[in-house]
Amino acid sequence: MEIYWIWWLAAVVLVIAEMSSGTFYLIAVAFGLAVAGFVAYMGMAWSGQAAVAALLCTASVAGIYRWKQQHTKPHEQANLAYDIGQDVHVVQWTDERHARVSYRGAEWDAELAKNASPDSARQKWRIKEIVGSRLIIE
DSSP states (O other): OOHHHHHHHHHHHHHHHHHHHOSSHHHHHHHHHHHHHHHHHTTOOHHHHHHHHHHHHHHHHHHHHHHHHHHSOTTOOTTTGGGTTOEEEEEEESSSSEEEEEETTEEEEEEEOTTOOOOTTOOEEEEEEEETTEEEEO
8 A cells, every 4th residue: 555545544534533523623634644645645755744744734733723712702601601691699708809609509609890899788799701610790
């Protein structure tokens, strides 16, 4: 079997594996391997094939990573979006801007939003955003 067939077979295997993951990173690597197969078909030496594969795999993965960073909103939380705007009840204030709150049957750490005024008498607050597992309330 010619070496270019091995490169192309590896690329096809990665494309098939990508269908189960859906991240596009394996397609980026498969692209590099497919081009390495093409340069092998054109007669390039093994070291050149490996260099082409390494450079294109790295560049295409970096390109996808950069594209995702530029097109993802910083506070995009698809699984938690339904929590935004919900009411919580303060169980205990730990200091002027931090509290333990009751929400969905559990206690959570909460922090007042930057624009919210501390009011220890107020028991009902609204979720403004979520940072990690901490609720930002106002």
